[in-house]
Amino acid sequence: MQFPKLHSGIHAAKLAIVAIFVAIGPAHAYSVYRAVDADPSGVVVWTKVNFGVSGKPISTLSFFHYASDEEAAKNAKTGKGLPAQCLxxxxxxxxxxxxxxEAQVGNADVKFEAASTDLPKPFPWTIVFDxxxxxHWSIARAEMTSSSSNTAASRVAAAGFKALAITADTGVTVINGTLNNCRAQ
Incomplete structure (x- = not known):
């Protein structure tokens, strides 16, 4: 009777295929988060304070990867080291x-309003996994603005991410942190 050998051969082949896919490490949906503060009603405060660009030798805007929205809400901290009200x-x-x-954030179809003196650059912006x-992931100041000012870049980042968050199908959303009613508006 050959059936047991055939069955074990098929089983071994299935295990080999599974092992190959596990070893390759399939791509999966991947998100990064930025902890931000909100006003008392849960609307993100879209200012340079929430989108601080800093660092040396290259000034950047920071984001962090977490395994899930729940993990991000539980662990993300603002630039002041406080728990994130929203993300x-x-x-x-x-x-x-x-x-x-690297990955792209935004697309050329999404326009945003920033002061012309801040020398904003259009989307998409490149985010880099360092x-x-x-x-940690970051967007270099030079991706967002032609200005050498971190303050200008912070204002451009705030305006740009607000536009992305209020525009459908951009891949940018606002989720709850310590607050339960977070939104972009």
Whole structure:
């Protein structure tokens, strides 16, 4: 009777296929988050304070990857080290990133209003996975503005992300942190 050998051969082949897919590490939906404060009604405060661009030698706007919205809401901290009232969530698509990988945020069809003196650049902006500290992604100041001012870049970032968050199908949304009624408006 050959059936037991055939059955075990098929089973072994199935296990080999599964092992290959696990080893490859399939891409999956991947999001990064920025902790922000909101007004008392839960609307994100779209100002430079929530979108501070800083750092040396390259000034950047920081985002962090968390495994889920719930983990982000529980662990994300604002620039002041406080728990996030709300989070700006950026879906980067189906990826499995390695250090140095890049993704695009926004698209050229989304326009936003920023002071012309801040020298804003249009979307898309490139976000880079530097993993320093772990889970860290950043958008360089030069992606957002032609200005050498971090303050100008912070204002441009706030205006740009507000436009993305209030526009459908951009991959940018606002989710709850410590507040339960977070929204973009």
């Amino acid at each position: 700006v969530k950026v879906d980067l698509g189906e990826i499995d990133p390695s250090k140095g990988d 993993d320093n500290p772990p889970g």
